[in-house]
Amino acid sequence: MKVSIYIAQSLDGYIARPDGGLDWLEHDAGDDDYGYHAFMAGVDVIVMGRGTFEMVASFGGAWPYAVPVVVLSTTLREIPEALTDHAQLMSGAPADVLAALAAQDYGHVYVDGGITAQGFIAAGLVDALIVTTLPILLGQGKPLFGAVPADIHLSLVSCEGFASGVTQVRYNVG
């Protein structure tokens, strides 16, 4: 089983403005998708927190994911009727969640969202980290990274700059 994080941040490490705003992500990427579709083509299941799920659901329109989504929440009672074909609820520690997904034969797990990603990183359960950085300083917001119980060492896989000014680094963890 492989656990990956693929996420975008500002240069100062925020994944959203303090109010959750993502307007700053909008930019002219030209023909680049920063490897997103190639990455998603290898993903079997997406794990996200309630915040990210509700944000994605709020966008309306077609559901954006082709693979099942697992929503981690202790407060959400149920997945909205319209999305029950796409998403299921789960709760528990990251290791328990992965054990449940392994039991369902999922091979490659994409962990999305700030708090959720932080929890999996802190638990030492992330294998690959792909961080796409936009050329902007926001000064405040929701941070990508959080506390860890001890230093976490990473192994650089690649570092790439794009014409849009976006950069992307890929690491293996450990």
Next chain:
Amino acid sequence: MKVSIYIAQSLDGYIARPDGGLDWLEHDAGDDDYGYHAFMAGVDVIVMGRGTFEMVASFGGAWPYAVPVVVLSTTLREIPEALTDHAQLMSGAPADVLAALAAQDYGHVYVDGGITAQGFIAAGLVDALIVTTLPILLGQGKPLFGAVPADIHLSLVSCEGFASGVTQVRYNVG
């Protein structure tokens, strides 16, 4: 006049541990100096805060800088006797400091240190930003970036990965 920042951070955006510790910066860089000497060869004066100055002074041994150092402090009374040939005290807002340096005919200013760099960035006075990122998550520490009065947009100059796992991005500001 040009103002540059050249600084190293952890992947989660810290330039030092909470106690100022820099042990995590030590690594095998091979023959790479991450462009440091080439950068320094074009610098006319270094501006740093009291914290960075006292840390550098505490290292002992030969003074590491070939160009004059300006120490920004409102609390330091004087530069230690042994370093008066290398450093001078100054205080004031970033714009005032730059005006004073321009009056001394300095062309390229290197702003070093976390709080000092944050002040110059927030004041919109930085032209070039070179960030070297080590492949480690510390989880806590002294942050590279701080609050800004409004979004600051950057222009990517280059993005490079090194054999050590270190990456370096260069931006022009604005």
